[in-house]
Amino acid sequence: MSLFDNIFQTGGAMRRAALCVAFAAATVLSGCQVRPLYGTGTGDFGTVQSPVAAELAAIDLDSISNQYANDDAARVLYNELTYRFERGAGAPPKKYRLKVLVDVGSSEVGVERFADVPSAYTTTMNSTFVLSDLATDETLMTGRAFKSASYDFSSQRFANKRAYRDAQERVAKAVADDIAARIAGFFASQS
Numbered sequence: 001m002s003l004f005d006n007i008f009q010t011g012g013a014m015r016r017a018a019l020c021v022a023f024a025a026a027t028v029l030s031g032c033q034v035r036p037l038y039g040t041g042t043g044d045f046g047t048v049q050s051p052v053a054a055e056l057a058a059i060d061l062d063s064i065s066n067q068y069a070n071d072d073a074a075r076v077l078y079n080e081l082t083y084r085f086e087r088g089a090g091a092p093p094k095k096y097r098l099k100v101l102v103d104v105g106s107s108e109v110g111v112e113r114f115a116d117v118p119s120a121y122t123t124t125m126n127s128t129f130v131l132s133d134l135a136t137d138e139t140l141m142t143g144r145a146f147k148s149a150s151y152d153f154s155s156q157r158f159a160n161k162r163a164y165r166d167a168q169e170r171v172a173k174a175v176a177d178d179i180a181a182r183i184a185g186f187f188a189s190q191s
Contacts, residue, residue, distance in 0.1 A: 055187040056085045056180070060094035060134065064102055073104045073125065073168040080176035096140070100129045100179070104168060109150065123164065124148045125171040129179055131186070141186050147174035 061081055064074040077100065103126045124146060131141040149170040151163040 052184050052187045053087065054092070055096070056184060057087070057092050058095040059085050059131070059183070060097050061085065062097060062099045064100050070104065070168070072165060073172050074102055076169050076172035077102060077125075077127070077176055080173050081179060084176060084180040095134055097132050097134050098129060098183070099132075100127055102127045102175075104171070106164065106167075120150055120152050121164070121167075122148050122150045123167040123171055125168070125175050127175050127179070131183060141183065143179070143182055145175045145178040145182070147171045147178070149174075 061078065064078045081098070081100070104123065105126075106121050106123045109120050109122045125148075126144070126146045128144050129142070130139060132139050147170075149167040151167040153160055153163070
């Protein structure tokens with residue numbers, strides 16, 4: 001006989017307590033409301049577009065400075081953020097401005113045993129972003145996002161360049177995901 005069977009067979013008091021707890025949990029959870037963050041939901045009169053998706057599409061993204069990053073990393077971050085905000089649809093009138101500053105660095109994390117040359121690197125992207133209202137120039141949100149990606153280093157020059165570029169693309173996509181999720185969370189908390 002298991003403990004669960006023993007609890008429900010021994011006494012009516014325990015059974016009633018368990019049923020009361022289950023009923024209370026169901027009552028509390030019935031008040032929860034699940035709404036889609038980006039997509040459309042069903043309302044009283046059909047489908048309703050998410051207010052968060054409309055707010056994200058109204059963000060004007062400034063060009064990303066590549067002073068401390070190369071052109072590829074800045075370009076990938078810009079393209080990923082643009083896609084996450086507008087979702088491939090037409091852009092509505094802009095109400096917000098997003099300014100992103102990026103710094104990309106690379107460091108050695110592994111050294112070959114007898115050759116004393118690096119065998120692995122880590123690329124890190126640090127970004128600072130500021131979301132502001134376009135009309136009033138008031139800062140609505142600030143934040144930082146950083147991600148890292150590792151890649152192996154070999155004796156082939158082209159393979160090393162491609163691995164470095166792939167690592168930069170991976171960190172740029174991860175940073176874009178982080179920034180978009182934080183801004184979406186900000187707009188969701190406002191509505």
